[in-house]
Amino acid sequence: MLRKLHKYANPNKFSLIIMPIKNVCLYTALPLIAIGLIIGLFFSPPDYQQGETVRIMYIHVSSAWISLFAYVLIFFLSVFYLIWKFPLFVLMAKEIPFVAIIFTLITLITGSLWGKPTWGTYWVWDARLTSFLILLFIYLGLIFIDKAFKYNVNGDLSFSYLSIIGAINIPIIKFSVDWWNTLHQPASVIRASGPSINIEMLIPLMIMSTGVLLLFFYLIFTNIQSAIAEKKILFLSSKD
Amino acid sequence: MSELSLIFEMNGYGFFIWSAYGVWFVLLILLFLKVLLRKKEIKRKLEYLIEKNDGFEE
Amino acid sequence: MNNLFYIILKKDFKDNLLSNKAWFTISFFLLCLIIFPLAFGSSQYLELNVSISAIWISTLFANLIALDHMYKEDYNDGTLLYYIVNKVPLVIVVYAKCLSHWLFSGLPIILIAPLCSYVFSGYSENNLNLFISLILATPIFTLIGSPIAALMLGSSLRGAALTFITLPFYLPIIIFGVMGTNINNSNINAEFYLLLAILSIGMIFFPMITVKILKSIIN
Amino acid sequence: MKKKLSLTVTKLRCKRNSISVFKPLSFKVSEGQMLIIKGKNGRGKTTLIHCLAGLLSYQGFVRWKGVEGKIGYIGHKFGLKEYETVYDFIKFWKAVYSSKVSIEEVVEFFSLFNVLFSPIAFLSFGQKKKLTFVRLYFFNNNVWLLDEPFSGMDDNNRELIVNMIESHILNKGMVVLSTHEKGRILNIKNTKELVIE
Numbered sequence: 087m088l089r090k091l092h093k094y095a096n097p098n099k100f101s102l103i104i105m106p107i108k109n110v111c112l113y114t115a116l117p118l119i120a121i122g123l124i125i126g127l128f129f130s131p132p133d134y135q136q137g138e139t140v141r142i143m144y145i146h147v148s149s150a151w152i153s154l155f156a157y158v159l160i161f162f163l164s165v166f167y168l169i170w171k172f173p174l175f176v177l178m179a180k181e182i183p184f185v186a187i188i189f190t191l192i193t194l195i196t197g198s199l200w201g202k203p204t205w206g207t208y209w210v211w212d213a214r215l216t217s218f219l220i221l222l223f224i225y226l227g228l229i230f231i232d233k234a235f236k237y238n239v240n241g242d243l244s245f246s247y248l249s250i251i252g253a254i255n256i257p258i259i260k261f262s263v264d265w266w267n268t269l270h271q272p273a274s275v276i277r278a279s280g281p282s283i284n285i286e287m288l289i290p291l292m293i294m295s296t297g298v299l300l301l302f303f304y305l306i307f308t309n310i311q312s313a314i315a316e317k318k319i320l321f322l323s324s325k326d
Numbered sequence: 327m328s329e330l331s332l333i334f335e336m337n338g339y340g341f342f343i344w345s346a347y348g349v350w351f352v353l354l355i356l357l358f359l360k361v362l363l364r365k366k367e368i369k370r371k372l373e374y375l376i377e378k379n380d381g382f383e384e
Numbered sequence: 385m386n387n388l389f390y391i392i393l394k395k396d397f398k399d400n401l402l403s404n405k406a407w408f409t410i411s412f413f414l415l416c417l418i419i420f421p422l423a424f425g426s427s428q429y430l431e432l433n434v435s436i437s438a439i440w441i442s443t444l445f446a447n448l449i450a451l452d453h454m455y456k457e458d459y460n461d462g463t464l465l466y467y468i469v470n471k472v473p474l475v476i477v478v479y480a481k482c483l484s485h486w487l488f489s490g491l492p493i494i495l496i497a498p499l500c501s502y503v504f505s506g507y508s509e510n511n512l513n514l515f516i517s518l519i520l521a522t523p524i525f526t527l528i529g530s531p532i533a534a535l536m537l538g539s540s541l542r543g544a545a546l547t548f549i550t551l552p553f554y555l556p557i558i559i560f561g562v563m564g565t566n567i568n569n570s571n572i573n574a575e576f577y578l579l580l581a582i583l584s585i586g587m588i589f590f591p592m593i594t595v596k597i598l599k600s601i602i603n
Numbered sequence: 604m605k606k607k608l609s610l611t612v613t614k615l616r617c618k619r620n621s622i623s624v625f626k627p628l629s630f631k632v633s634e635g636q637m638l639i640i641k642g643k644n645g646r647g648k649t650t651l652i653h654c655l656a657g658l659l660s661y662q663g664f665v666r667w668k669g670v671e672g673k674i675g676y677i678g679h680k681f682g683l684k685e686y687e688t689v690y691d692f693i694k695f696w697k698a699v700y701s702s703k704v705s706i707e708e709v710v711e712f713f714s715l716f717n718v719l720f721s722p723i724a725f726l727s728f729g730q731k732k733k734l735t736f737v738r739l740y741f742f743n744n745n746v747w748l749l750d751e752p753f754s755g756m757d758d759n760n761r762e763l764i765v766n767m768i769e770s771h772i773l774n775k776g777m778v779v780l781s782t783h784e785k786g787r788i789l790n791i792k793n794t795k796e797l798v799i800e
Contacts, residue, residue, distance in 0.1 A: 127347075138336040141343050145350045171660065188357045195353075196346040203342050216559065223552035231536075234545045239619060240538040240601045247535050247597050248549065258556070301354075305361050312361075315368045322375045391698045402686045462680025466738065469656045469676040469748075472699060602658060 097174055097314045108307040111300045118297030125290040133287075140287070142200040147275070148295040149192040152302050153221065154256060156186035160228070161253045164246030176242040177317070179249065180232050181309035185302060187225040194218060213262035214270040217255060224252040389476045396484040399457070409450040410492040416442035417500060435504035436514065436565050439497050440558055443522065448547050448554075450489040451529040454481060455598070459537045468602055474595045482526050482591060490522030510565055517564040520579040521557050527583075527590040528553050534597040557582070606669035608634040608745055608777055610655070615663035617647070617654050624650045625799050627663065632779065634669075635772055635793055640781040642799035648781040649679070651799070652750050655779060667746070673700075675739045675747040681731050682738075685724040689715055692723065693737055702741040709737055713763070728755045736764060745776040752780060 126144035133140035163179035166172070197215070198208040209215065231248055235241025263272045275281045281288060336343050400406040420438040458464045467477055497518055498511040529550055536546045557579070564575035614627045624647035632638045640648050654661045656676055683692060693706055693715075710719060713733060718726060726734070732755055739747060747768075753761055768778055772793065 123347075132337075138339045139342060141336070142346045145347065149350070185357065185361075188353050192350050192353050195349050199342045199346040199349070203339050216555070220552045220555055223555075227549040227552060230545055230548055231539075234536075234539040234541050238538050238540075240535075243597070243600050244535040244538070247531065247593065251531060251553070251593065305357065308361050308365055312365045312368045315372050319368065319371050319375060322372075387701070388699065391695070395695050398691070399684060399687075403684075457684070460680075461684065462678060462682040463684075465658070465678060465680055466676065466682045468658065470673045470700075470738075470742075 097177070097317070100174060101311050101314050104307045104310065108304055108311075111304040111307065115297050115300035115304060118293055119301065122290050122294030122297055126294060130290050131284070131286055133284075136204055139200060139203045142196055143287070144291055144294045146193060146196040146200055147291060148298045149189045149196070150218075151295060152298060153186050153190040153193055153218075154259065155299070156182050156189065156302070157221065157225075157249075157253065157256055160186075160249045161256075164249045167242065167246050168250075173242065176246055177313055178306075178310050180242075180245060181306060181313055183225045183228040183232070185305045185309065187222065187229070189298075189302070190218070190222045190225060194222065212270055214259065217259045217262050220255055221259060224255060228252070388472070389480055392477055392480040393484055396480055397487070400484060400488050403457075405450075405453060406488050409446050409489040410496070412449055413442050413446040413493050413496075414500075416445050417504075421504070435501050435507075436510070436562065438504065439501055439514070440562055440565075443493050443497070443518065444525070444551075444554055444558055446493065447489055447522070447525040447529065448550060450485065451533050451550060452543050452546055454485055454530060454533040455537060456533075456542070459602075464598060464602055468599065474598055475591065478530065478591045478594045478598070482523075482530055485530075486523055486526045490518075490526060494518045494522060514565045516576060517561045517579065520564075520576065520583055521561045524557050524579065524583050524586055525554060527586040528557070531590055531594040531597055534594050535601065537601055608669040608775065610668075610746075610777065610779075611664070611666045612655075613664045615651075615654060615661055615665060617650050617659055617661045619650065628797070628799075630795070630797055632777055632795060634777060635775050636795060637768070637772055637778040637780060637793060638795045638797060640779065640797050640799060642781075642783070644783060646799045648783070648799060649750055652676075652678075652748050652779065652781055656748055669745075671745050673742060673744050675742070675744050677735050677739065677747075677749045677752055679750060681735050683723045683731055683734060685722065687723050688720050689723060689726075689734065690719050692734065696738050697741055700738075700742040704741055709740055712740065713737060729757055729760055732756055733760050733763070736767065739767070745774075747771065747776065747778045747780075749778065749780045751782060753782065753784070 122144060126141055130141070130144075132138045160179045160182050163175045163182075167175035167179065194215075197218075201210070202208050228245065228249060231244055232241065235244055263270050274283045275288070275291070283291070417438055420434065424434065455464065458467075464477075466472075467474060494515065498508075498515050501511060501514055502508045532550045532553070533546060536542045536549070539545055560575045560579050560582075564579065610632045612631070613629045615629070616627050617624050628651070630638070640651060642648050650659065653659045655665060656674060687695075690706075693709055696702075697704070697706065697709075710716060713736070715734075718730065723731065723734070732752075736752075749768075752764055756764070768780075772778060
């Protein structure tokens with residue numbers, strides 16, 4: 087019996103390895119998010135230009151970073167899968183889009199709620215916003231291709247190739263504010279000459295981002311464990 | 327009391343800030359629930375299957 | 385090498401004509417275009433921008449519709465399998481297919497679009513811009529579509545999924561295309577250069593990745 | 604000095620849907636020899652042939668020596684377009700392989716006079732299957748991989764194909780052939796059998 091499960095040995099081991107990491111992620115993420123929320127909502131100073139609305143930044147920017155980071159993660163996992171043909175990579179990559187799409191949605195919604203008081207409109211068709219919307223649709227496409235190939239051998243390959251083609255969008259999103267003159271403000275934290283943002287705002291932003299990132303990892307790891315278990319179920323129920 | 331209402335008003339921008347945080351919170355909770363429910367469901371299925379073909383050990 | 389390209393192109397051209405797929409794309413384009421005056425109620429509202437947008441939207445959908453049978457028949461009847469086993473260079477096959485696809489879905493639209501724009505809006509100043517931006521954009525549509533059409537080959541719900549997945553990748557092109565067509569845009573050459581850059585990179589990149597996908601997906 | 608043609612397979616395993624299709628296989632075929640792969644449906648005959656053709660990824664070793672040109676292959680899919688005529692089909696593949704064999708010779712060999720200008724959609728299954736062998740006739744490769752070449756063919760056509768295979772083997776070629784038929788199907792010397800469990 088054990089020998090027959092040999093092919094899942096590595097995923098099983100992986101599942102056991104991520105178990106403690108996952109819990110550490112969750113139990114550091116929750117307090118960090120709580121601290122970040124309290125500082126961000128009540129103790130951080132209002133911006134001299136944007137006033138109190140700058141408080142939306144702490145959730146908007148952190149979610150935006152995560153939605154971009156998630157795609158980079160998918161991209162590298164897919165490339166590794168295509169190089170080494172190791173199914174665990176694509177299994178991990180396939181679990182990311184669903185979680186990432188929620189963060190993309192959060193980014194878009196909070197962004198438009200931030201835009202109304204500052205720009206006077208919920209939505210403009212400028213480069214940054216449009217490319218982020220396209221990211222949402224690319225995530226949807228990735229989920230869709232996963233579903234369309236549910237019991238097909240080629241599903242893994244199609245998924246990884248599509249994610250590689252879709253990666254063209256990531257540099258466009260990152261540099262859209264620098265390349266085009268748009269309404270959206272340019273990057274103020276991650277840039278070559280160091281962050282231009284006030285340190286009292288940077289601290290809660292960093293705390294919040296770390297917290298949400300750890301939460302993201304917790305969710306991904308839980309999903310990966312579920313996916314590994316799902317494969318095991320498929321295997322167990324396919325043999326009479 | 328007036329301090330509390332001041333916090334909620336946020337210089338008149340209270341609606342945008344609080345609804346943004348609300349959306350953030352609700353979506354995250356829904357995502358969390360979805361992930362945990364999936365895990366629970368699969369755990370149940372796996373236990374049933376392992377029980378059915380007993381002798382199976384990890 | 386050259387000869388093989390010509391042979392496969394000729395064969396593909398003939399297939400398109402024989403199976404009556406050739407007239408489908410351009411008819412769909414015209415049909416799609418007719419919807420706009422009908423939906424706007426009366427043609428007096430169809431001013432400059434609407435007619436240009438209508439042409440771009442129709443081009444987009446005609447290309448999307450035509451994309452589905454780019455590799456489908458060769459995959460289903462096994463011709464691709466024979467190409468691969470017999471070591472016919474797939475790069476040539478892919479380039480020939482892209483070219484023949486463009487000849488039937490891009491070229492007729494390019495030729496007919498300025499006329500359509502004139503008939504719709506009675507305004508011909510921006511026809512040259514429309515012409516140039518369509519010449520630059522329709523090959524990009526074909527090139528972007530080719531790897532995605534290839535990777536959806538094994539799926540059972542290919543048609544619907546293909547449309548859904550390809551559309552986001554077409555959006556930047558349509559943005560630049562419409563910006564390039566706008567006569568009031570002072571900085572118009574920037575859009576053309578950008579489209580040209582995408583086209584020249586895409587001409588190398590997308591066929592290569594299509595070959596990779598076809599090779600790994602064929603079994 | 605040409606290398607002698609040979610195929611050596613050691614410990615070949617292949618996975619579909621992360622399940623191994625057959626137990627590790629090892630065999631050797633050399634010049635002028637025919638390998639018949641036998642086995643019931645679903646035992647991996649087609650998979651084995653695809654592994655040999657290089658269409659699937661596998662574990663183990665498949666070593667070809669002395670292969671000239673391209674590998675000839677006949678599969679379940681015919682690679683025929685319904686609306687094409689037989690003549691166009693022959694002409695196209697002659698051009699693709701840049702073969703020196705004339706079209707008349709092919710038409711005579713396969714006796715295609717009656718159907719030469721009819722669309723392929725009008726042909727019967729056996730006739731379509733026969734047409735796929737035209738590809739083998741065109742190029743002078745020395746390895747043929749035939750996946751169930753006799754299914755759906757009548758006696759005449761079968762004899763034609765058997766003759767083709769026979770003369771190919773006499774010309775120091777190699778044939779790997781899969782079939783689900785039991786018993787001896789061909790009276791050709793130098794035949795090896797491989798039964799997949």
